[in-house]
Amino acid sequence: MLTQQLQGFILTRNWRDTAAGTEVEYWLATQAGPLKVLLTGQTSVAFVEARHKAVVQAQLFSMPDVTLRELGLKSFQQEPVLGVYSKKFRQLGRLARALQRQGVALLEADVRPHERYLMERFITASVTIQGGRLENSVCVDCKLLPAPDYRPHLKVVSLDIETSQHQELYSIALDGMAERVVFMLGEQPCEPVESTNFALRYYSSRKAMIESLNEWFERNDPDVIIGWNVVQFDLRVLQKTADDAQTPLLLGRERQPIAWRTHPGKQEYLFAPMPGRVVIDGIEALRAAIWSFPSFSLENVSQQLLGEGKDIGDEYDKMAEIERRYQEDKPALAVYNIRDCELVLRIFEKANLLPFAMERAHTTGLQLDHFGGSIAAFSHHYLPRMHRLGYVAPNVGEIQGKSSPGGYVMDSKPGFYDSVLVLDYKSLYPSIIRTYLVDPVGLVEGSRASEPGKPVKGPMDTLFSRDKHCLPGIVTTLWQARDEAKRNKNEPLSQALKLVMNSFAGVLGASECRFFNPRLISAITLRGHEMVKVTRDFVEKRGYQAIYGDTDSIFIWLRRSHTDEQARAVAADLVSDINAWWSQTLMQEQGLESFLEIEFDTHYKKFFMPTIRGSDIGSKKRYAGLCSDEEGKEAMVFRGLEMARSDWTPLARQFQEGLLSRVFQGTPYQQYIAEYVHSTLAGHKVDSLIYRKRLRHRLDAYVTNVPPQVRAARIADAYNVRLGRPAQYQNGGWIRYVMTQNGPEPLEARSSPIDYDHYLTKQLQPIADAILVPLGDSFTALTSPQKNLF
Structure with missing residues (x-):
């Protein structure tokens, strides 16, 4: 018997069917260390409409462990349902397939036992453990209850490997715990090595390296493994190395192997679940937390976040240097290897990635390393609450149709403006x-209400019950929790709550979701359209002009220049009056409490909205502005313009920023343009001419339309093959190239002179004319003498 009451944080979860029935397994991080919880004899449940009882009973003759039970639940079609209970979860899958062939749906049969157990008890990530018995350090058949405030300290190891260009394992580095170590393939040198702050151990075979790695994990027992592309590269190479050496890779707790899985829609993408340990990839964690970088390479992210990086050259210089160090200076390779581990640890700390992942797991109910899963998170919250209202969920695909219109984007009014409020x-x-x-x-419920005036009316003739609903309550709970997190300055929790809460509308519009319904999501998005239009009319009646609007924002020209203080005063009045209008109108017209809240976002002292290139129509989602913070420090803001897009060259982005800055500040720009062009043509900006673009498909997939980046990649791979290097771009990736007089050429194989006319006419001129034409000027008029000199 477990005598003390423990709290734990769920690291991994699993289920299995045994001869005795279904078992559910959770590994927890607790204040007393890792704990395995095993719940035996778990009954799995699904539902079927009662009118199909005879069909189901006919199937149950061959399934003695499956039984039917009457319940007080119904389907969305108002049909009463029966509970289908099974000792083994896989039997529900077999029954669902058999019934499907007869046109009968088995509802919720895809909800796995370990998820069902948690969601029906309103557990997300943290739990209180009650009762149960201890058997060989495993807690068996206890009860788990929610423990919303518990967050343990997790033991983290950063893992990185170095390989040859053919992905032959050279070394393994492990950092973040007391035993910092690099395992190196090769003989230990006779010469003494300068002391380091990590252990360097040499092995005569890769088999011995894998065995030592297994022992390290058993001895140090981390909760979390972090790295950079750690699953798709590091763990994948380690698994192949172990397989080739005919030795098991046992990184899970209790020396368990990785249970590799492929992505259902992307077979080359792998998941690496293992009992008791979570693997978190730095790239995926940053993206989930809405960090954005031109490149998510470890070098680039390190430079951006930490101001330092590895800095040993491009991909092939790096590969050559790794090979040189392995052959000539293994201690230097070990330093380089563990340096990558250190950078990953510091990025995780700087960006608060582990706290974010923990708060996201607590918010969504999904496992710590599950960064997608908006649909699964929605179901985790919604299903148990729906059951308590007397309903079971439909299956995916039950409702067909096109999704809703997206967010409303107002036609913009292009030009330059003073004082624009957002x-x-x-x-x-x-x-x-x-x-x-x-x-x-x-x-x-609203569609079947007996009193026509009682439901809440929505777009597309939708009607919603005033008293039977789940989602508004779920959102309210998350909203209030976020407000509390913001008050407590808990940024990881606040961010996690915001992302999850905002994902719910998109989930309802996803055909992969069991609750997909075009009318349902349209009741949200079309209401958003209405709100932006109503707000536009409201501000224009006050004498201002709405020059743009996008989904949840409206851009208001105040018609004359205002100081920051004056503009903020106008914004405060508008915010107060708009919010009051919504509260009064909704209560009077539908008896609804308004939670609609407009806020002041920005005052742009100067604002620029361009036209669509080649027309006089205002663009959308593209603008620039000059604003000040509360301390009066000015900053340029770019949205959607070339300055904000990584697929334009640095030459173009720097030019746009400099030109707009001068126009906003009211300083002369003519000389700036002339000197910028002169410097470019004189070859002083060669480093700014580089395009960096993504190859989204295999190179052989480009047949009819062959863009410049593909042409450059083909030249690069042909060049690399001639040098005996592996082809780098055949399966996609990122390529850096310049435009030459012979077309696009990659940096690693450039042989032709730069095509400066391309950069002037395709990069600088479009940017300049978008800004200059509204001012009655043009790029050609200002640069023709310069161009003629070259």
Whole structure:
């Protein structure tokens, strides 16, 4: 018997069918160390409409461990349902397939036992353990209850490997715990090595390296493995190395192997689940936390976040240097190897990635390393609450149709402006869900309401129940938790709550979701359209002009220059009046409490909205502005323009920033343009001419339309093959190249003179004319004498 009450954080979860029935396994991080929890004899459940009882019973003659039970639940079609209970989860899958062939749906049969156990108890990540018995340090058949405030300290190891260009393992580095070490293939040198702050151990075979790695994991027992592309490269290479050496790779707790899985829609993408340990890739964690970088390479992210990096050249220089160090200076290779581990650890700390991942798991109910899964997170919250309202969920694909229109984007009014306010609706779609009671069950209930005036009316003739719904309550709980997190300055929790809450509307519009319904998501997005239009009319009646709007934002020209203080005063009045208008109108017209809240976002002292290139129509999602922070420090803001896009050259981005800055500040720009062109033509900006673009497909997939980056990549790979190097771009990736007089050429194989006319006419001129034409000027008029000199 477990005598003390423990709290734990779920690291991994799994289920298995045994001869005795279904077992559910959780590995927890607790204050007393890692703990394995095993729940035996778990009954799995699905549902079927009662009218199909005879069909189901006919199938159960061959499934003695499956039984039917009457329940007080119904389907979305208002049909009463029976509970289908099974001792083994896989039997439900077999039954679902058999019934499907007869046109009968087995509902919720795809909810796995370890997820069902947690969601029905409103558990996300942290738990309190009650009762149970200890058997060989395993807690068996205890009870798990929610423990929302528990966050343990997790033991983290950063793992990195170095290989040859053919991915033959040279070394393994492990950092972040007391035993910092590099395992190196090769004989230990006779000469003494300068002391380092990590252990360097040599092995005569890769088999011995893998065995030592297994022992390190058993001895140090980390909770979390982090790295950079750690699953798709490092662990993948380690597994292949172990397989080739005919020795097991046992990195899971209890010396368990990795249970490799492929992505259902992307077979080359792998998952590496292992009992008791979570693998978190730095790239995926940054993207999930909405970090954005031109490149997610470790070198680039390190330079951007930490101001330092590895700095040993391009991909092939790096490969050559790794090979040289392996052959000539293995201690130097070890330093380089563990340096990567250190950088990953510091990036995780700087970006708060582990706290973010933990708060996201606590918010979503998904495993710590599960960074996608918006649909799964929605189901985790929604299903248990829906059951308590007397409904079971439909299956995926039950409702067909096109999704809803997206967010409303107002036609822009291009030009230069003084004093533009931006007002934003706070969490627009969640606030619509809360205010208008948008909900899957609510839609079902509202559509069958006996009193026509009672339901809440929505777009597309939708009706929503005022008292039977789940989603508005879920969103309210998350909203209030986020407000509390912001008050407590818990940024990782605040960010996790915001992302999850904002994902729910998109989930309802995803055909892969069991609650997909075009009318349901349209009740949200079309309401958003209405709100932006109403807000536009409101501000224009006050004498201002709405020059642009996008989903939840509206850009308001104040018609004359205002100081920051004056503009903020106008914004405060507008915000107060708009919010009051919504509160009064919604209560009077539908008896609804308004959770719609518009906020002041930015005052642009100067603002530029360009036209669509080659026309006089205003662009969308592209603008620039000059604003000041609360301390009066000015900053340029670019959205969607070349300055903000990595697929334009640094030459173009720097030019655009410099030109707009001068126009906004009211300083002469003519000489700046002439000197910029002169410097470019004189060859002083060669490093700024580099294109960096992504190859989204295999090179052989480009047949009819062959863009410049593909042409450059083919030249690069042909060059590398001639030098005996592996082809680098055949399966996609990123390529850097310049435009020459013979077309695009990669940096590693450039042989032709630069095509400067390309950079002037394709990079600088379009940017300049978008800014200059509204001012009555042009790039050609200002640069023709310069061009003629060269």
